[in-house]
Amino acid sequence: MSRNINFSSQIAGDVVEPFYAVDCDFSGIVTRTFNTKVMTTGNGNKYQVDGLQQYDFTVARGNTVIFDQSDNSNSNHPLFIVTSEDGATLVGGQIYSGTAGTTGAKNTWTVPSNAPDEVWYKCANHSGMGAKVRVVDPAVRLWTGYGNITIDSETYVGAGQLGGISSIGESNKVEAKGITLSLSGIPSNLMTSALYETYQNRDCTIYFGCLVNGQLTVTPYEIFTGLMDTMNITQNGDTSNITLNVESSLINLKRTRISRFTDEDQQNLHTGDVSLRYVADLQNKEILWGIPYSQVAKVVKTPTQAEIDQQIEDIIKRGIVY
Numbered sequence: 001m002s003r004n005i006n007f008s009s010q011i012a013g014d015v016v017e018p019f020y021a022v023d024c025d026f027s028g029i030v031t032r033t034f035n036t037k038v039m040t041t042g043n044g045n046k047y048q049v050d051g052l053q054q055y056d057f058t059v060a061r062g063n064t065v066i067f068d069q070s071d072n073s074n075s076n077h078p079l080f081i082v083t084s085e086d087g088a089t090l091v092g093g094q095i096y097s098g099t100a101g102t103t104g105a106k107n108t109w110t111v112p113s114n115a116p117d118e119v120w121y122k123c124a125n126h127s128g129m130g131a132k133v134r135v136v137d138p139a140v141r142l143w144t145g146y147g148n149i150t151i152d153s154e155t156y157v158g159a160g161q162l163g164g165i166s167s168i169g170e171s172n173k174v175e176a177k178g179i180t181l182s183l184s185g186i187p188s189n190l191m192t193s194a195l196y197e198t199y200q201n202r203d204c205t206i207y208f209g210c211l212v213n214g215q216l217t218v219t220p221y222e223i224f225t226g227l228m229d230t231m232n233i234t235q236n237g238d239t240s241n242i243t244l245n246v247e248s249s250l251i252n253l254k255r256t257r258i259s260r261f262t263d264e265d266q267q268n269l270h271t272g273d274v275s276l277r278y279v280a281d282l283q284n285k286e287i288l289w290g291i292p293y294s295q296v297a298k299v300v301k302t303p304t305q306a307e308i309d310q311q312i313e314d315i316i317k318r319g320i321v322y
Contacts, residue, residue, distance in 0.1 A: 017211040020165055020183060021143040021156050021220055024228065024244070025203040031064040038073040038129070047121065047129050048080065054131035059111055060138040065109040067121070075101030078124045081109050085120045086127040111135060142183070149216055151207070159183060165206065168224050177248055179206070179224060184241040199228045204246045225249050274310065 032054075049055035049067075054182040067079050078100040081091040095111045098105030101223075115135045122130040143149060144165070146158040164182040204227065209220030229245040254312055266276045288296060303311075 007161050015172075015213050017145070017214070019144045019209055019211065021149075021151060021209060022141070022165070023154070023165075023203075023205045024181075024199070024206070025142040026060065026138045026199050027062075027202065028141055029062060029064075029264070030060070031066065031166070032059075033066040035071070035081060036067045036069050036074060037071045043128070045072050045123075045126060045129055047077075047123070048133070049131075052127075056131045056133070058136060059115050060136055061111050061115055062138055064108065064110045067109070069098075069100045069107070070103050072101045073107065076125060077101070077129065078105075079107050079121055079130070080124050081107070081119050081121055081133070081292055083119060084115055084134070086122055091119050093228075100168055100217040145211070151209070151216070151220055168206065173181075178226065178229070181244045181246060181247050182242065194205040198233060199230075203228050204228050204244075260269040274314070278309075 011289045012050060014234055034049045034081075038045050039053060039136065041053070046053050047055075049057075051167045051174045052238075068080060069077075078096065080096070083089040083091055091109075091112070093110040093115070095108045096106075097108070117135055119133050119135060120130050121133060139154075141154055141156040142159045142163055143151075143156040143161060144163055146160045149156050161181055163178050164178040170177055199229035203223060203225065208223045208225040209216065212218075218275045224246075226246045229247050231245075234245045239320075261276060262279060263274065263277045
């Protein structure tokens with residue numbers, strides 16, 4: 001099944017540059033725990049996070065970061081998140097519990113949606129001990145050009161020659177055809193974010209668009225939507241490569257549905273909703289086709305006490321009995 005994309009005749013004769021844009025909806029609900037210690041250096045005390053001195057890391061809005069300060073080296077060095085290096089303004093979402101250097105001491109920080117793009121972790125009592133933390137949106141948005149472009153008020157970062165998309169095919173059959181996304185040359189110290197992200201079965205959308213004389217004049221066209229499946233990471237010295245397999249949304253047609261229109265499933269979804277309580281009895285009902293109603297024998301079934309009680313309760317809930 002072929003498809004023609006018409007970007008109108010206004011771009012005829014101009015310099016047209018086609019591109020792809022990818023929108024991956026990663027999770028914003030990941031929790032990471034860092035074991036924090038204080039080490040003595042020639043430049044004074046410094047925080048050591050998971051064995052790395054003044055670890056500079058990236059976190060997504062909505063994620064939760066726990067700085068565990070149980071190690072006794074943290075004594076008198078409670079850690080807080082601030083808006084500037086060694087500043088005094090705290091970033092929202094922090095809950096400090098315990099006493100630094102004792103068992104159970106920790107700062108639990110759930111990154112708020114309005115957190116700045118850059119924050120710092122620091123000692124409440126001493127300067128120069130912490131490092132920068134980059135704050136990003138959970139979603140990853142890339143395009144196959146250079147620099148940043150804005151699509152539907154969202155910023156897409158240029159991957160240039162570092163990004164790749166496998167061929168996107170269509171056929172005259174209803175079938176699920178997946179794709180593979182790749183990103184190479186990523187600094188190894190950013191791999192932690194990819195390893196901790198909850199990504200499987202989350203949305204991935206690919207757009208096709210054109211720049212006209214270097215400008216985006218027409219809204220890109222959605223050509224693929226699917227669910228992220230498996231991610232593979234290969235480390236090569238200082239840089240790493242990521243490949244991400246994405247299944248077509250049609251894959252849902254092959255998945256087994258475990259939910260049924262039964263009273264039990266309805267109760268699980270909506271506690272107290274008894275609208276489907278008679279569904280199970282329908283399979284035993286006799287259906288007579290082509291017979292006048294007057295010739296059908298009337299069968300009277302004596303209700304159980306439980307059924308009578310339920311019917312009375314339903315009538316009272318509807319306000320018929322006062």
